[in-house]
Amino acid sequence: MSRGPIGIAAAFAALFMATMVVAQTVPQLSGPSEKMENVPARPLPKWTVDDVRKMRAYPDQPPVIPHSIEGYQLSVNTNRCLSCHKREFTESSGAPMISVTHYMTRDGQMLADVSPRRYFCTACHVPQAEVNPLVENTFRDMSEMGVKHLGEH
Template sequence: MKRILLAASLMLAGSLALAENQLGGIRPVTPLDEESEARQIPNVVNSDVRQVRNYPDQPPVIPHKIDNYQLDLNANKCLTCHSRTAVEVSQAPMISVTHFMDREGQTLASVSPRRYFCTQCHVVQHDVEPVVVNGFVDVDRVLDFMRGKKEGGQ
């Protein structure tokens, strides 16, 4: 029994050391009996410039601040600009037609209740450096690479 506890303790210590190496840039390493300084909250990207999507069905990110937007059962501030009737005046992109479909694919006259809470899929972006390197390659770059290999004879 003592050997099992010792082995488990060593595994836990190794796991914690590994996690500390991988997460060192995410959170500060502060001893338990001390309080660390709070980090500055990063600024929200507020450019109103549409961001390129990484894959076809990716929900678009929100390119502006949404502080103090009411988004609950009683009101949805996003629809002030992005609803079908508001886009001509606001020049904002209209919400997707998929937001007007129920579970069975039937088109509704208004936004589906399951698509009403925008921030469950759409998020604002913050002006920060990535914590980890992103090696994502979109399908267009993969196809370009494959075409290049065929033309090059490799």
């Protein structure tokens, strides 16, 4: 079924208007930028490298990396993280063991080695730096909202 030139023009006009509405309502994270202008990158902030485990904001949050990973090799053939955090190396390294979930398939079957889908650690685990957030964080922990732990009065 053919729409004809007027129907196609109306469809394009509607698409253009929808794009304009989205463009006006979605906030920019970095502020306005000049078109095609070379802007120097800000220097990277210094990472927090105090080796202190950080409190997690919510259950199942991946732990952050409390040490430098500068120069760590993380490729298909090598994963330096596992040289300390893999189960069999934690006693000698003193590092916390990676979660047992990292040894499971997506169907919950246990594996003898780290699951390939959990091999690239920095997909979930990141080093930290003291920086201002790009957007306001309004997260509140359940305990701040008056929710009591089981057994509390």
